[in-house]
Amino acid sequence: MDVWDAVRGRRSVRKFKDDQVEDELIRKILEAGRWAPSGSNMQMWGTRKFVVIKDKKTLDMIRKVSPGYLGTTPLAVLVCSDQKVAYQKCGKLGRDYLTIADCAMAVENMLLMAYSLGLGGCPVKSFSSTALKHILEIPEGVEPELMVVIGYPSKKPSTPPKIPLEKITYVDKYGDKLFK
């Protein structure tokens, strides 16, 4: 699939079929996340961690403590940051900002890959970190940043309105419009 088609065609899917996601596809999605950029190349130190959740009972628990996890999916990937390592390698900026940006970039890669494979996904931030840490036995110093719920869409969402480029783009100086 062309990159432009993936970027424009991807939607946040919230209604899914029960069909399982094949392991081969899960690996491709994770690889896409692994290849995402990272600030100061922090990924090499393992600051970005992916927790794949496939077990039905665990998924059910995760859903119950995540108000933003709407519908049921056969798969979820929790993207976490190792804050201790990030601080050691990149200081406060690394721990407080880069980790979040890095996880977000990985999630976007995953969502685009999922879409290109015929799957649908939705990024979820509305979850209880406290509850997730307990359920998934996440160690101290590791923070759940963003979750991606993935499955085969049962319904393709309509295209949401997007703000026109003219309203958000400037040239050379903030306020000078690039497109008129």
Added chain:
Amino acid sequence: MSGGKTDTGNEYLFELATFLAISARGCVDEPPSYGPFRLIDGLSRLIDLPKYAACLSEDKFLEDIKNEVDEKKYLVMSDMEGFRRFLDELVRRFAVELKKRSSK
């Protein structure tokens, strides 16, 4: 519910309680519009209770409300004015139904 089936009313009640507790904590830090969204999503989940609790019977009015809520709740993400109108209409329908039930 928007999720997996639970077998008993008590389990479902626990699921609802978990949703409410976690939503309350989330709403402290989340965007203000998430508050009404969680409430309306909670309403949809609550209406499912009779499916799991044998002592409750299904309610046609509430079932219709649930269908509409599930169809329109995502307006909050793209059309706040539309979401407001939808909630106004929902409240109006509850008022009409309340009056109807009170006059019986």
